[in-house]
Amino acid sequence: MKSLVTYLFACAIWTAVAQAADAEVTTDEVSGADTTVFETPESIAELRERVQRNEEMLLNRNPKLQWSGYVDVGFFAPQGDGSGYVQDFSNRYGNFGWVFLGDILAPAVNSRGEVADLGNAPGTDRFDSINSRGAPGFIVNELNLRMRAAMTPTAIITASLNITPRTGNDFRLGDVMDLDIAQVEWLPTQSQRTSLFVGKTDSVLGIEYRNRKSHQRFGVTPSLIARYTTNPAVGVKARTKFGASDWLVVAMALTNGSNTWEQFHFYDEVDSNAAKTGSARVSARLPFGVELGLSGSYGAPDRSPSSKGTAYFAGADVQADLGRLLVRAEFLKGKMDGRAADDVYDLDLKGGGYLELDWLINATFGAYGRGEYRSARVWLGDERLYATKSWRATAGVRMTLSEGSALKAEYLRNGEYGGLPAVRNDVFTSSLVLSF
Numbered sequence: 001m002k003s004l005v006t007y008l009f010a011c012a013i014w015t016a017v018a019q020a021a022d023a024e025v026t027t028d029e030v031s032g033a034d035t036t037v038f039e040t041p042e043s044i045a046e047l048r049e050r051v052q053r054n055e056e057m058l059l060n061r062n063p064k065l066q067w068s069g070y071v072d073v074g075f076f077a078p079q080g081d082g083s084g085y086v087q088d089f090s091n092r093y094g095n096f097g098w099v100f101l102g103d104i105l106a107p108a109v110n111s112r113g114e115v116a117d118l119g120n121a122p123g124t125d126r127f128d129s130i131n132s133r134g135a136p137g138f139i140v141n142e143l144n145l146r147m148r149a150a151m152t153p154t155a156i157i158t159a160s161l162n163i164t165p166r167t168g169n170d171f172r173l174g175d176v177m178d179l180d181i182a183q184v185e186w187l188p189t190q191s192q193r194t195s196l197f198v199g200k201t202d203s204v205l206g207i208e209y210r211n212r213k214s215h216q217r218f219g220v221t222p223s224l225i226a227r228y229t230t231n232p233a234v235g236v237k238a239r240t241k242f243g244a245s246d247w248l249v250v251a252m253a254l255t256n257g258s259n260t261w262e263q264f265h266f267y268d269e270v271d272s273n274a275a276k277t278g279s280a281r282v283s284a285r286l287p288f289g290v291e292l293g294l295s296g297s298y299g300a301p302d303r304s305p306s307s308k309g310t311a312y313f314a315g316a317d318v319q320a321d322l323g324r325l326l327v328r329a330e331f332l333k334g335k336m337d338g339r340a341a342d343d344v345y346d347l348d349l350k351g352g353g354y355l356e357l358d359w360l361i362n363a364t365f366g367a368y369g370r371g372e373y374r375s376a377r378v379w380l381g382d383e384r385l386y387a388t389k390s391w392r393a394t395a396g397v398r399m400t401l402s403e404g405s406a407l408k409a410e411y412l413r414n415g416e417y418g419g420l421p422a423v424r425n426d427v428f429t430s431s432l433v434l435s436f
Helices: 002-031 035-039 041-061
Strands: 064-078 085-088 098-102 137-152 155-164 176-186 194-201 233-242 248-255 277-286 290-299 311-321 325-336 346-360 365-380 384-402 405-416 427-435
Touching: none
Parallel strands: 098 384
Antiparallel strands: 064 137, 064 427, 085 098, 137 155, 155 176, 176 194, 194 233, 233 248, 248 277, 277 290, 290 311, 311 325, 325 346, 346 365, 365 384, 384 405, 405 427
């Protein structure tokens, strides 16, 4: 990580030096010239040509860097102890050592999907990044730094770094840095409608990955199924567009693991087995701003040292841009084979989905709502089981303060169905996003 920060800092210095050199060359050319240079139009044209050659030489010699990012701060107030599950002692779910009912990631407080509290589940040692114990509080959700370097007109480097200040313990700092994106994009065709990516790239599953970051998201929190589809993965990706107005888009990727969240039970940054995960999405743009998509992935189970077993996700999505109203919906199901001896969890996602409406009332105010559900079982041999049949209703408002700044507030009403006991895990949360 230190080497990455050093590289980005060096690139910034190099850019500043190049800009200074550019200014110096231009000034010297003008101030050092004899006044007779300006006597004829031919001389003026010659001078301009010389200056342009110098500028092109510098631009071709050095990468063209663009820096951007945002700060996301907020306030949240959870219900209960801040966790999203309760322990079950009834033995009605089979011969498991521990059984937990509810959704461990339901009481989310920010766009990262961090929860108010991970609870005190026995038999496990987890890094609880917020660990509010049910108390309300202020939080710096994220500082994001993004870099874009155009090495050539057809080769682009993109990087995104997240910094999250958190409470440490046992003489350890809790602050975390994670490299969100680190990719090279190559545009091999003259039309530039085909892109090839190498590195840590965005997902191709569903549509929610497009607005997973807080400066892109209309609201604050992600959906209940975002944990399976939105995380970037390391590998190669290709995307191409066909037809008038790019009405058909095909994207494919081959990565170390799935696009599940790194903080969840699954995900491999560096793969533990030889088999890779293939994923793809096909989407069509229809009249009236409607986009339909089908996507899926298939590979070996995440974190498994063996290539045996399967892990897959399959889903469908639709989005309609109706001017001031944006409607999106998504459905997903999946399965992952685990192995208790290797500490690899099983997953049976029987189904999950959401319907979201984002309404831009005027240039300043907006409102949104989302209804969703998730039915899943996650277990580790006969040691522990997480059984979930949950629903959520989210309502929120947003205000655009100025260009690049927005204030958002929302309430998450979490509930259970199918005979599961109710868990007190509703959340109020807010977010102030300042982009630069």
